[in-house]
Amino acid sequence: MSPRTIFHVDMDAFFVSVEELYDPSLKGKPVVVGGQRDERGVVSAASYAARKFGVHSAMPLRTAAKLCPQAVFVDGHPERYREYSQRVHEVLCRFSPQVEMASVDEAYLDMTGTERLHGLPLRSAHRLHEAMKSETQLNCSIGIGTSRLIAKVGSAKAKPNGVLWVLPAQEAKFLAPLDVRDIPGVGKVMEQKLHALGIQRVGDLARLDEGDLEQRFGKWGLALAGKARGQDAGGWFDSEVGENAEPKSISHEHTYNEDTANPERLQSTLMRLSEMVGRRLREGGYFARTIQLKLRYQDFTTLTRAHSLEQPTQLDIEIYEVARRLFQQNWKKGAAVRLLGVQASNFEAGPSQLDLLEPSRQQRWQKALEAADHLRDKFGESTIGLATGMKGGFRERTHENPAALPGKLSKKKPPGGAV
DNA sequence: TCTGGGGTCCTAGGACCC
DNA sequence: TCTGGGGTCCTAGGACCC
Numbered sequence: 125m126s127p128r129t130i131f132h133v134d135m136d137a138f139f140v141s142v143e144e145l146y147d148p149s150l151k152g153k154p155v156v157v158g159g160q161r162d163e164r165g166v167v168s169a170a171s172y173a174a175r176k177f178g179v180h181s182a183m184p185l186r187t188a189a190k191l192c193p194q195a196v197f198v199d200g201h202p203e204r205y206r207e208y209s210q211r212v213h214e215v216l217c218r219f220s221p222q223v224e225m226a227s228v229d230e231a232y233l234d235m236t237g238t239e240r241l242h243g244l245p246l247r248s249a250h251r252l253h254e255a256m257k258s259e260t261q262l263n264c265s266i267g268i269g270t271s272r273l274i275a276k277v278g279s280a281k282a283k284p285n286g287v288l289w290v291l292p293a294q295e296a297k298f299l300a301p302l303d304v305r306d307i308p309g310v311g312k313v314m315e316q317k318l319h320a321l322g323i324q325r326v327g328d329l330a331r332l333d334e335g336d337l338e339q340r341f342g343k344w345g346l347a348l349a350g351k352a353r354g355q356d357a358g359g360w361f362d363s364e365v366g367e368n369a370e371p372k373s374i375s376h377e378h379t380y381n382e383d384t385a386n387p388e389r390l391q392s393t394l395m396r397l398s399e400m401v402g403r404r405l406r407e408g409g410y411f412a413r414t415i416q417l418k419l420r421y422q423d424f425t426t427l428t429r430a431h432s433l434e435q436p437t438q439l440d441i442e443i444y445e446v447a448r449r450l451f452q453q454n455w456k457k458g459a460a461v462r463l464l465g466v467q468a469s470n471f472e473a474g475p476s477q478l479d480l481l482e483p484s485r486q487q488r489w490q491k492a493l494e495a496a497d498h499l500r501d502k503f504g505e506s507t508i509g510l511a512t513g514m515k516g517g518f519r520e521r522t523h524e525n526p527a528a529l530p531g532k533l534s535k536k537k538p539p540g541g542a543v
Numbered sequence: 544t545c546t547g548g549g550g551t552c553c554t555a556g557g558a559c560c561c
Numbered sequence: 562t563c564t565g566g567g568g569t570c571c572t573a574g575g576a577c578c579c
Binding site (some may be wrong): 133138168169181182226227228229230298308309310311312313314344414416428429430431432471 | 565570571572573574575577578579
């Protein structure tokens with residue numbers, strides 16, 4: 125069997141680059157996307173100029189501001205990134221029938237057998253690179269290898285704006301000198317554990333006994349042994365490159381700008397989060413059987429509490445009822461809350477109408493909510509709220525979270541006009 | 544430095560059933 | 562009264578990714 129040819133295409137500083145297209149004056153400057161310098165939150169993306177000061181994603185905004193006071197701080201715009209992500213997808217689809225977006229800004233392409241159409245991998249990668257630049261005005265980096273893993277590690281090493289091809293049979297050689305942290309899936313914790321064993325580089329890992337790794341780290345250890353040799357061992361990495369899978373959960377959460385112990389505010393937040401989750405369930409046509417509450421206190425201790433329903437739902441009130449009950453059962457009264465979250469999971473086909481006590485009531489709710497979704501699309505988020513959440517919900521949306529309000533109405537057209 | 548928001552996958556214990 | 566083992570479902574928490 126001849127080896128697969130996998131591309132991993134990763135957009136360079138994606139959020140920053142998209143923001144630069146909307147505001148060209150940002151170009152070349154140290155830019156931090158994710159919020160303002162004094163806000164609670166972390167860096168979503170930093171321009172290369174900002175990275176020179178040690179700023180990187182996931183860093184608290186306030187830390188970034190200290191490291192790089194002259195940086196321009198920009199709020200994130202998820203709609204813009206989704207839109208450009210689609211353009212990226214369109215370009216990619218012309219190069220392979222098997223394209224899988226791994227997130228907004230990266231994708232895997234199975235290029236096996238496209239030689240006749242596109243030429244050798246390096247040549248097609250350069251064509252793709254150019255097409256991406258001319259059609260989206262965005263830079264990307266491309267890793268080419270015989271597995272997802274090699275392609276992914278390759279694109280990281282090709283950054284910025286480069287192409288890297290790891291030839292078949294050269295995988296182990298390519299990986300050996302790299303830090304174990306360069307393997308996707310090895311984070312801070314695993315890195316520390318490996319360091320404790322005297323393992324620093326992937327080559328050290330590859331020399332270890334497979335069984336030994338499995339004993340120590342379970343299923344993950346076994347996969348790791350494979351990865352160290354460049355194989356897509358285990359789980360998702362093994363799967364074919366193809367269309368994207370259905371989601372397994374839908375969630376929304378909110379961190380307060382200032383911690384609060386006000387029951388009304390907390391409840392109205394739960395209502396709003398439940399509405400957002402319900403809405404996305406309806407949009408996707410999913411029915412969830414498990415609802416989960418997430419609660420984070422001032423001291424960052426975080427708990428999750430879940431409840432599974434007899435019948436799956438996509439209704440705001442049913443989600444809210446569960447979330448509210450879980451909250452009341454678990455909140456230490458008076459304790460300041462930092463974050464609340466609502467998650468729906470365990471998706472199933474819709475509730476069987478026969479089992480419902482009041483099918484008509486259910487259906488009326490459904491209709492009403494769909495109509496409300498429609499109104500929200502037309503007039504903005506603030507117009508509609510369930511009666512129970514109305515008062516608090518309205519207060520919250522207007523005072524505390526004004527930015528979330530008018531966004532949908534002022535849909536700005538992207539500059540440059542390349543469709 | 545004081546830690547977002549959206550996800551996925553894995554582990555582990557307990558309930559329950561056979 | 563003490564005690565199997567396997568399978569499945571549910572729940573909680575944690576590592577990790579972008």
